[in-house]
Amino acid sequence: MEVNCLTLKDLISPRQARLDFAVEDAENAQKENIFVDRSRMTPKTPMKNEPIDLSKQRIFTPERNPITPVKLVDRQPQVEPWTPTANLKMLISAASPDIRDREKKKELFRPIENKEDVFVNSLQLDVVGDGAVDDYEKQRPSRKQKSLGLLCQKFLARYPSYPLSTEKTTISLDEVAVSLGVERRRIYDIVNVLESLHLVSRVAKNQYGWHGRHSLPKTLRTLQRLGEEQKYEEQMACLQQKELDLVEYRFGEHRKDGSPDCQDQHLLDFAESDYPSSSANSRKDKSLRIMSQKFVMLFLVSKTKIVTLDVAAKILIEESQDTPDHSKFKTKVRRLYDIANVLTSLALIKKVHLTEERGRKPAFKWIGPVDFSSTDEELLDVSASVLPEWKKETCGQIRVCAKQRLARYGSFNTVQTAEKTERRVSSEPSSPQGGKQGSAYTLEIGSLAAIYRQKVEDNSQGEASKSAVPPASSLDPALPADSEYCVKPLAHPVFSVAQTDLQAFSTQNGLNGQVGGHLPSVAPDAESLKPTLLAGQPLVYVPSSLIMLCGSLQEGLSPESRSEEDGGSEVPADLSLAPSAQKRLCEERNPHEEDEPAMKRQSQEFEDSPLSLVMPKRPSNSTAIASPVTTGDGRCTPVEDTFVKKGQLPAAEEVSGQAVANCCFLASECGNPSRNPDTEKPSNENEIAKDPSLLQYLYVQSPAGLNGFNMLLPGGQTPHAVGSSSGQLPPFGVPCMFLPSPSLAPFPVLYSPTIPGPISSAPGTLPNTGPMNFGLSALGSTAHLLLSPAAMVNRNSSIPTTDPQCQPSLNLSPGMPSSHGAIHPESPGYMRHPVSMGKVEQSPAPATPKSIHRRQRETFFKTPGSLGDPIFRRRERNQSRNTSSAQRRLEISSSGPD
């Protein structure tokens, strides 16, 4: 049939699309090959050549149109539906043995870098014959696995977030490209935006120097200032206004004044100066680097901290003064996505969706530090001062604060959204990289601490936040000033030693292990720092994803096991329970967090919208939530049963999973203190506080780095922990639970009754660990962190063992030797990496569905794509289509629905 013919061609040609021009393909191929050869010193794989894909094509399935060969392949029903790859393989095998061989070869060639890959390869090889195909296919990296965001995480994982001043790390583009199994072009995308934030700088051809996040605050400060000078805020307002107008929305007047000057701006390369090349405007002006800076500026000057892509694109276009044609816009948006992916990996922003009448608009919310005015040290100090208060705060308050904060920075409101985003980020990483986990945990913890801290501050001072938050804050009395917390600073200090960066929780650390090097040196510092940290630690840095749940556990639990409230013992139970409890507590969330009513939609939209997104399904009870926009008050009845979440969570299939998810969800919503400032707050807090029974938990959604783990902090605090702590921080003894991603919920949890402060990670420990430790220590409590399967609960709450070891357990870090080995597919293994999670793995993880694990596991090992040779990719690309389950898994891993 025609189809067949086409197919063949297609196969031959790398790009499916161009069937017509087989010739072109061939040419391209040559170029590519050449290109490859030259460029790469490394033997890399023959990237482009293999068009082999053909195999995939639909020999089997002729049905499809020639036009879209790729898809056809995917669709092929025969083999396994879920993995297109399988089909391909089959085809291949059927088609010709030669091809198969070739492929094998390729595999061999692949960069060894990832262990995962190796595994894969080996596996594949083994299988090769028949089944191989299937396996192979299964492994086939999904598109997401090849995403820039994931790639960026991997990249970041290679270097310490906070490298010692002494260590100079140089980055060889070729080397990195090979090791990550991607083309150099992709590395440029990453490096360019990192460069815009001064995380790296170009030192020579093909060489970049790694600086880490040390100067990030400074850079952000500079960008903020520039952004203000540029009047971006006004521009944004104008654009938004326009849109609104179009839509019929009308904001308050304030926004409109919009400055006509929208076009005035010029670039600022404040930093650009670094590069000699600045001279040329031509390309550079449009460079990703500059766009990245501008994009960041937009966030920094935005009151809502949310920037929609279209607005950003328009502003950027205007500046560049390019012709405003639509295509430009599209291109700009595309670039913005590239930038956003990197920024997301840096944990500076997160994806959210703004829901409007017209529909949803893609947007990103700044979840990075808002206040970078102070130095790390300063931050520490601040935190210390804050400490006292912190005790005051009841869980509820905390929760609220956290929430606000989150909203500010990153909203947790959009839980759902967040999940998705994170999923991508975090889950993926976990699977492939695993390494991050450790860091992730740390971060989360840190985040929590930050929250507390902030809260405290708020309470005590009520200061308003800085520039960023003004409007919003007004709304909630309860949350007076959340706006600014400098989360990041805190984190840094804490981790600095460890390298972890809160923000970056994403992973870097985990991977770092690979990197090796840095860690050891770090340790010492860390120790020194520890004390400090401890002292000041109350801060918690909350990643955007963080969510807080509040509810009485007992109640919540009640259904099942709630019997034990106390604490901790039954962590597992708690987990399961938690959801329900939470639900009760939080019924509704306040849509708008801090915005004043007046703020109007705009603000609301931003913040809330995401929420709305989250809730979408659940109109029933959540109606409020759903339509948060309208009202400002969020009332949440603490104990009601509103149950919003369940429905929402798509993934939550399993009970536990659901619970978790729900919790998250609820938390975000409930949390909202904002609603009524006066009354509400108190009430909530009181309730919570008073109610012993009510345990509140903070649910932290796993950031990317965590691999899907979530941490629950009991708001209610166990006796010793929070409540007792006089306050402050030191005893941040908030018990924490780490939960696997929602889907995994059933899994083991980490529970830390108290944390021992001292624990700093040992020097020797991996970087990852370090962070973790710090985080814990930072928390100030001495508790141990334990990972316990559901069954196991640790309960040592009171005991403050400081043993470092405990930490280790927590640490995901690779440091845990045994654990690594342990990692099995079976184990919850979210983590693919040896890295961390040893503990987790160990844990029995009763509930996890094997199948799921398996898949995940596989993926993990495989490391798809990223690593995979380009060649493969190509093929895959064409083939890929289904991705279905496998991919999903990865994606969802955290969510777990599938």
Place this chain on the structure above:
DNA sequence: ATGTCCCGCCAATAT
């Protein structure tokens, strides 16, 4: 249908 964004062609630059 719309949102994302991978992929890699090929031009601008650097060597």
Place this chain on the structure above:
DNA sequence: ATATTGGCGGGACAT
């Protein structure tokens, strides 16, 4: 001339 950078946008993939 060749190599390095990176703009750009087609079109696949995800929702």
